[in-house]
Amino acid sequence: MIGVSLFLAVAVLLFLLLFFVGRGAESTGELISRPDDQIRHGYQDTLYSPELARRIFSPEDRKFISSTGSPQLLRIYGEERRGVALHWVRQTSNEIRTVMREHALTARQSENLEVTGEAKLFFQYIELRSICGLLAIFVRLLSPHVLCDLAAYASKLSYQIGRAQQDLANAAQLATFRSPGAP
């Protein structure tokens, strides 16, 4: 049964790729007809604004809204911030795609195309797009601040573990200095 499923999966994958071939010609044509500069510089807006990314996902604004004590305001803020965060993630994902597309459009004409270099870039691309996908799921299902909260929690936990280890090491050191018969 596993063999049958695998063979059918190959056929389904082929159908899927053929669907993209059928649909993709127009988009490729559009991309080719776009001016080079528009492709080259379109991606910069989002990626070059670190302050924007930090601000959208940091819990600072949430703390401020929480301090007003209005649940309605907090709810509106939550909805708005989720929308903004999703837009940022989508924009970043599109820009990563544009970077790869632009690379492919230029690289395909090169005679020195390196298989390893291209494979590395392709895996980086897949990794970044997957991160964006996961981020979008987190933002949609939980909240834009959940990763910051998680990171803060992990950092606090790691600090506490570090402290505990230090205390344990100190205690062990103290124990070795004391004689066995001492109270």
Place this chain on the structure above:
Amino acid sequence: MLIQAIWWGAIFLEALLLIRGLRAKLLSRFPVFYSYVLFVFCEDLLRFWIHRWRPDIYPQTYWITVFLGLMMGSVLVFEIYLIGLSAYPGTARMARNVLLFVFVVIFAKALVNASYGAVWWPAKTTLELERNLRIVQAFAVISLITLFLVYAIPFGRNLKGILFGYGFFIAVSVIQLTLVSYFGNKIQLLWSYAQPVSYLFVLGIWVRALWAYQPTPGTIPAAQLENDYKALIAATNRRFHEARASLGRVVRP
């Protein structure tokens, strides 16, 4: 009766395809494809004649022509690769490496099977053997399409039609041969209609795509700076690092 109608319909479409190819001067542009269509056309006529006048030798004729068609189909995949990537030597090299990798993996699997005492190619029946060979073709087409999509290689209507039609035919064949070899005669009747109908659909795609010659869309020449491939790789890497850093800021408390 319906099967006979489908049979004649296929012969008509194949003839139309060949006539249009001759009129539109497409034969010299896609020689392997038209040789393949001519082969299938003759094969259909031969099978029809044998089915009617010499039914005792029909099974042998059927399987011999199927495997000849399969071999010609593999050459057709090679023609798609040659024509599609003729303007892109670097991508063509990449495709050669990927195809080589696919064949090495399949060959290695066959070797492993042989070392475990199994037969060279683990097929109990002719049907399974055809399915296994179709799977190899499917992997080759998947690799080729993936490269075409990743590097946004413009096809042109003619080549896109050939690729789409043949890819569809392979995918349907894999499904058919897998299900028939698994379920046996239970679905044989269904597929005796579904397979010829899907082949008619493929011929329809080919007739439409190859009605007249359409040149492949041109490409924008790469900028001088980015002709330096190493610089291009470095630039894309840098931009990916920036994207990674930007995504990293999201989790900074």
